[in-house]
Amino acid sequence: MTLRLGDIAPDFEQDSSVGKLKFHEWAGNSWVVLFSHPADFTPVCTTELGLTARLKPEFDKRNVKALALSVDGTDSHLQWIKDIEETQKTVVGFPIIADADRKVATLFDMIHPNQSETVTVRSLFIIDPAKKVRLIITYPLSTGRNFDEVLRVIDALQLTDGYTVATPGNWKDGDDVIIPLSVKDEDVIRAKYPKGYRAPKPYLRITPQPNK
Known part of the structure; x- marks a missing residue:
């Protein structure tokens, strides 16, 4: 199976x-x-x-x-x-x-x-x-x-279940996260991510972890 x-x-x-x-x-x-x-x-x-x-x-x-x-x-x-x-x-x-x-x-x-x-x-x-x-x-x-990696992934899964974010490579709890490409509307972005974001590229929008 x-x-x-x-x-x-x-x-x-x-x-x-x-x-x-x-x-x-x-x-x-x-x-x-x-x-x-x-x-x-x-x-x-x-x-x-x-x-x-x-x-x-x-x-x-x-x-x-x-x-x-x-x-x-x-x-x-x-x-x-x-x-x-x-x-x-x-x-x-x-x-x-x-x-x-x-x-x-x-x-x-x-x-x-x-x-x-x-x-x-x-x-x-x-x-x-x-x-x-x-x-x-x-x-x-x-x-x-590596059981530190197991904990890291659990943290990432639980975070992304609760918030509309994705986690970058090597992310650890407390680090900045990424706004998914599926979120496009600026009004929605302002409501969902009140801490703001920076965008080195239009497809790469980085925001503080929302529950910290």
């Missing part, structure tokens, strides 16, 4: 480190970061889950829940969590899906045979409260993810 941006994320019920988990019900009205890792008791994955655990206060501020997945079983997850907490000096406060039958991995196309026919690659999905897929990033097995 191929998922594209704007698709409804598939619902599923699967075992996890916290018991049986029904995805849409568990997600509720939160944003979700769903990410797969190749295997328990592996070094890169251990650092990634430790980073995710330490980001819980930042996720909470943004109404985000984290959810990890691999094709290992529940017992393996529970034993590995102890290692993560010991080595990464944190508490794993989010579930890890035990996808031994690869049901969820198949739904989200997380197994890429040219990388591995048996384990999931490092896929990551940002899913909004309407259960729509808003971002898909896939990393190779050898490369750990």
Whole structure:
């Protein structure tokens, strides 16, 4: 199955480190970061889950829940969590899906045979409260993810959902934003962007972030 941006994320019920988990019900009205890792008791994955655990206060501020997945079983997850907490000096406060039958991995196309026919690659999905897929990033097995980028994208998505703006390259929360080309009427611009804007080019109109 191929998922594209704007698709409804598939619902599923699967075992996890916290018991049986029904995805849409568990997600509720939160944003979700769903990410797969190749295997328990592996070094890169251990650092990634430790980073995710330490980001819980930042996720909470943004109404985000984290959810990890691999094709290992529940017992393996529970034993590995102890290692993560010991080595990464944190508490794993989010579930890890035990996808031994690869049901969820198949739904989200997380197994890429040219990388591995048996384990999931490092896929990551940002899913909004309407259960729509808003971002898909896939990393190779050898490369750990940048979770600062995950937070940055969540900030951008939540900002652009609330205001008629777009975010430029390397944008971070608090930086100037861009007025989309779809907004043409000057009266509308004055009403929507009371802080004004500068336009180095007619198509490039830069305005202060509206909620700052």
